[in-house]
Amino acid sequence: MSESSHSSRRAGPSHRSVEIGVTLSIALLALIGIAGSLQAGIGWAAEGPRAGFFPFYISLIILISSGINLVNAMRDFSGRELFAEWSQLRQVVSVVIPATIYVFAVPVLGMYVSSGLLIAAFMKWLGRYNWLVVLAVAIVVPVIIFIFFERWFLVPLPKGPLEDWLGL
Amino acid sequence: MLKSLNTGALGAALLLCGAPFTTVHAAWEPTRTVEIIVPAGPGGGADQMARTVQGIVSKHHLMKQPMVVINKSGGAGGEGFLDVKGSKGNPHKLVITLSNLFTTPLATGIPFSYKDLTPVAMLALDEFILWVNADKPYKTAKDYVDAAKAANGTFKMGGTGSKQEDQIITVAIEKQTGAKFTYIPYKGGGAVAVQLVGNHVDSTVNNPIEAVAHWRAGKVKPLCVFDSKKLDYHDKIAGDRAWDSVPTCKSAGLDVEYLMLRGFFMAPGVTDEQVNFYVDLFKKVRETPEWKKLMSDGAFNQTFMTGKDFLNWVSKEEKRHEDLMKAAGFLAAK
Amino acid sequence: MIEDIGNLFHGFAVVLQPYNVVLMVLGIVLGVIIGVLPGLGGANGIAILLPLTFSMSPTSAIIMLSCIYWGALFGGAITSVLFNIPGEPWSVATTFDGYPMAQQGKAGEALTAAFTSSFFGALFAVIVITLLAPLVASFALEFGPPEIFSVYFLAFCSFVGLSKEPPFKTVASMMIGFALGSVGLDQMTGQLRLTFGFPELLSGFDFLIAVIGLFGIGEILLTMEEGLNFRGNTAKINPKVVLQTWAELPRYWMTSLRSCVIGCWMGISPAGATPASFMSYGIAKRVAKNGNKFGTGVIEGVVAPETAAHAAGTSALLPMLSLGVPGSPTAAVLLGGLLIWGLQPGPLLFVEQKDFVWGLIASMYLGNVVGLIIVLTCVPLFAAILRVPFSIIGPIILVMCAIGAYTVHNNTFDVVMMMVFGVAGYLLKKTDYPLAPLVLAIVLGDKAEEGFRQSLLASQGSLSVFFSNGLVGSIMALGLIALFWPLIQDGWSRLHARPAT
Structure with a gap:
């Protein structure tokens, strides 16, 4: 998967630093798990193991294996290997940012409006289509989704001010 | 206890039926899809009853707007009740209850109670x-x-x-x-x-x-x-x-009584007019052959209650559950 | 026996009434659509359409609903292969080789293999149901908590140790899955755990949200990194692809047969299609000569899980009909439907409602044939989706993923979680953490824990319960053998190699 990033002239974060970051985040997750299990009780009660018994040991195993993974990652001194090039990461971020805005917009604007905006943004910025095509797809797709989910399958999706205004 | 309630409910129902003049002006009606929240997974008793009601309403055209069933079973149903509790004033949301209306807040500490909801009607009681x-x-x-x-x-x-x-x-x-x-x-x-x-x-x-x-x-x-x-x-x-x-447990020297509520509640802050629409709807549902079949298949106790009677029954039940669960040591640690 | 066959033919006659055939086709098409849209699982589809069927006769209604079920089973494979997004838990294993095939431009082959093996799995299961119904139903009764746990144990054992990734990353990944699966209500004590007072966490992390994020969104991000194309978009749309793939499939008859048996067994012992698909994939990988190529896009890696999942999905209807225990959420809703129509599932259903039962079984045969024809004719069409430019299909996939995540619990928080899983999936995949064990653990973890704790409750805490009778003992032993299979194989070959050296 990462054959293309072997070239040493290109710049980007090293594989090693990202790996260390991921491992530490997992360890953090394990600590949260341990805290939560302690809250729920990790001993044995009359009805058998208490609610936190299994999660506690599971989190402990995650913590231990994260430790081992961390050591392995640190030992990788030769690691000049890139995680990805900056230009590649820019591509990734150009999806992550609009998508993140999108998921937070869903509760506010409703599924249909925010979906239309997302599609429009993608098509315009990444695909550079002309506005006519962009608008057509960005309006038709949410409408189809609406008919499909809301009308045919009676699955209500989150709605926002526009739907309220239209009385849907 | 139930016998007296039975006759009381019957009386109340008769009274309501005998007063058709109260609804002369255009009554409230749902203006969009009505959601029935089921605080349990698909396939269980509450889910079956909700889906039967949905089926009856659509088959007999009892309502102009469609009705959908949504399962929100997370946290022993707490998720579903919290959703309804949070939908203040929304007249298009109903929740069907089972005993977890009482047991879930007591056992898990999830903050809700029947007082956060508007009672609509008891449709039946499930036997054990x-x-x-x-x-x-x-x-x-x-x-x-x-x-x-x-x-x-x-x-x-x-x-x-x-x-x-x-x-x-x-x-x-x-x-x-x-x-x-x-x-x-x-x-x-x-x-x-x-x-x-x-x-x-x-x-x-x-x-x-x-x-x-x-x-x-x-x-x-x-x-x-x-x-x-x-x-x-x-x-x-x-x-x-x-x-x-089947003899009663009491007659066999086992003096334990327990019945499970199958009733409907709405979000807090809805108007009486809105509640009455659903009360009428459920009365019509109860008259259909499909409902009667479900009742006899499941040997349900067909007590029907609305308004004050229902509220009294629920508050008595809550007290009883609190006592029972306290005695059993099931209350959530504070 | 003779009488049963007569009943079956009577069933065919019922199903082949023109009205019922129309319903069947309609059901399959709807089912495929439902299977394709993540978030509209078979369970939703059937639940939503159930009230609409009350105006039909129970037999017609169940024909239509069961065809939705078959359609959804077929449809689940489509998004797994094309976009790496499994719509149902049992399609996860299909992505392991199906998606790499699509990336190599072989989406048509992968889909044909998936559909065809689904069909054979289902056919095998229906034959088992037809011939062995009464016998098989009593087998399901043998399964108490220890037996159920042992089945999950076997599923895990036949799957772990499969990945090429560093062992402690595999361990961490699987344990993260277990930990995420344990969030929410603890079924055994009725107590909340790991929710930290957030109402959003009450319902825990559903498999679907994790998998849509990790696999679906994660894959979109990987695609972005490599430029704006799905690598599969070079696929030639070749109408002959179906026939060409068919010519190749008979070679895998042994994998197919083994997967059928695993699938039926899992479906009847109500463990379900998900462990079946993972188990079947794991065993196929161990037994196959080209086992080390699994995961890079070999056709056998599609055949094994799809056959098993479909065989299990079909045979799971048997315990539902004869015992009233649904093997999946879809089956649970079907079961609710039966009750509403006044048909009580149970041993007597086969005696009292012959028309209904044999109509249903006949519709299983015909529904699968019709389903196979419909989905196969659409293979070039599905493969063509990959040719839509990524800047259009990308956001649409994202929207469908969001809808899928939302509909699991009707919760917008889950949509946010999906995005978190997406970024995590991208990072984990790039740093060599295997995702499959994580997903397997989310799907089966809490059920396995439940079985384990129920067993211990019943045995007053004694672990010997897992070897207390022949059935549970032998399944556990199989699990241990599967776990240590590489060692056993190694030892065996050394033993045989010694005289030569």
Whole structure:
């Protein structure tokens, strides 16, 4: 998967630093798990193991294996290997940012409006289509989704001010 | 207790039916899709009832807007109740209840109670029956309890969920008789009944509808019903036995009564007019043959209650659950 | 026996009434659509359409609903292969080789293999149901908590140790899955755990949200990194692809047969299609000569899980009909439907409602044939989706993922979680953490824990319960053998190699 990033002239974060970051985040997750299990009780009660018994040991195993993974990652001194090039990461971020805005917009604007905006943004910025095509797809797709989910399958999706205004 | 309530409810219903002049002006009607929130997973008793109501409403065109059923079972149903609690003033959301209206806040500390909701109507009460495998020698509830006592805590009682109705009944039996059971929680009533057929547990307190198929096939047998009176269904079900042949637990020396609410609530802050629309709707639902079939298949207790009667019943039940669960040590640690 | 066959033919006659055939086709098409849209699982589809069927006769209604079920089973494979997004838990294993095939431009082959093996799995299961119904139903009764746990144990054992990734990353990944699966209500004590007072966490992390994020969104991000194209978009749309793939499939008859048996077994012992698909994939990988190529896009890696999943999905209807225990949420809703129509599932259903039962079984045969024809004719069409430019299909996939995540619990928080899983999936995949064990653990973890704790409750805490009878003992032993299979194989070959050296 990462054959293309072997070239040493290109710049980007090293594989090693990202790996260390991921491992530490997992360890953090394990600590949260341990805290939560302690809250729920990790001993044995009359009805058998208490609610936190299994999660506690599971989190402990995650913590231990994260430790081992961390050591392995640190030992990788030769690691000049890139995680990805900056230009590649820019591509990734150009999806992550609009998508993140999108998921937070869903509760506010409703599924249909925010979906239309997302599609429009993608098509315009990444695909550079002309506005006519962009608008057509960005309006038709949410409408189809609406008919499909809301009308045919009676699955209500989150709605926002526009739907309220239209009385849907 | 139920008998008096029964007649009270009947009276109330008659009164309401006899007053058609109160709705002269254009009554409120839903203006968009009505959601029924089911605070339990698909396939269970509450889910079945909600889907039956949905089916009846659409088949008989009882409402102009469509009705949808949404399962929100997270946190022993807490998720569903919190959703309705948070939808203040939304007249297009109903929630069907089971006993977790009372047990979930007590056992988990999830903050909601019936006081956060607007009561609409009690549609029925679900019965509980003590079942054992048909191959076992026990003829009466007393035989069984005596055997359980002698077995000294090794008898296994299967039930749905933990710290919910089935386990409450089990603890009540223990308190009443001094017998000890090992309670084993499963995910659904159907699975519990099959565990009994397969002899993986010694007894269950399944609802009638969950175990009736196995009774008819001669795999399990009912010992007694946890109600103050026998079930009022006379059609032969298993061999020459009908539901009314099942004695009450009280008559068998096991003085435990438990019935589960199958009722509807709305979000807080809705108007009386809106509540009345749904009360009328459920009255129409109760008149349909599909509803009557569901009632007799499941040997339901068909008590119908609305308004103040219903509210009183619910508040009494909540108190009772608090006492029962306190005695059993099921309350969430504060 | 003779009488049963007569009943079956009577069933065919019922199903082949023109009205019912129309319903069947309609059901399959709807089912495929439902299977394709993540978030509209078979359970939703059936639940939503159930009320609409009350105006039909029970037999017609169940024909239509069961065809939706078949359609959804077929449809689940489509998004797994094309976009790496499994719509149902049992399609996860299909992505392992199906998606790499699509990336190599072989989407048509992968889909044909998936559909065809689904069909054979289902056919095998229906034959088992037809011939062995009464016998098989009593087998399901043998399964108490220890037996159920042992089945999950076997599923885990036949799957772990499969990945090429560093062992402690595999361990961490699987344990993260277990930890995420344990969030929410603890079924055994009725107590909340790991929710930290957030109401959003009450319902825990559903498999679907994790998998849509990790696999679906994660894959979109990987695609972005490599430029704006799905690598599969070079696929030639070749109408002959179906026939060409068919010519190749008979070679895998042994994998197929083994997967059928695993599938039926899992479906009847109500463990379900998900462990079946993972188990079947794991065993196929161990047994196959080209086992080390699994995961890079070998056709056998599609055949094994799809056959098993479909065989299990079909045979799971048997315990549902004869015992009233649903093997999946879809089956649970179907079961609710039966009750509403006044049909009580149970041993007597086969005696009292012959028309209904044999109509249903006949519709299983015909529904699968019709389903196969419909989905196969659409293979070039599905493959063509990959040719839509990524800047259009990308956001649409994202929207469908969001809808899928939302509909699981009707909760917008889940949509946010999906995005978190997406970024996590991208990072984990790039740093060599295997995602499959994580997903397997989310799907089966809490069920396995439940079985384990129920067993211990019943045995008063004694672990010997897992070897207390022949059935549970032998399944556990199989699990241990599967776990240590590489060692056993190694030892065996050394033993045989010694005289030569």
